[in-house]
Amino acid sequence: DILYRHNGRRLFITSGGHLGLSPKDMQSNDVVIVASGAEVPFILREASEGGYKLVGEAYVDGVMDGEVLDMGLERVTLYTL
Structure with a gap:
């Protein structure tokens, strides 16, 4: 059962139409990033x-798993944490 396996996670859809799972406290203005070298x-x-x-x-x-590299996206944004 998907709800049991992903307890504490929230389903979301990106502005590009991708379905995802996030921490339960994700908010609508949060940003999804793919950091260079990161696995997730x-x-x-x-x-x-x-x-x-x-978050x-x-x-x-x-x-x-690197699928984003196949999308041809070349935009790089620097985020200060």
Whole structure:
């Protein structure tokens, strides 16, 4: 049962239409990033004092295990944590 296996996680859909699982406290304005060299995407939240804070790891269908590299995305953004 998917609800049992993913207790404490929240389902979400990215603006690009990808289905994912995030920490339960993810909010609608949080950012999903794929960090160079990381095995999983991460959820970041803009901090009131500037920069970003790490919300946690995510599973995003279609962007795991280097699949995002096959999408031809070349945009690089620097996030200050």
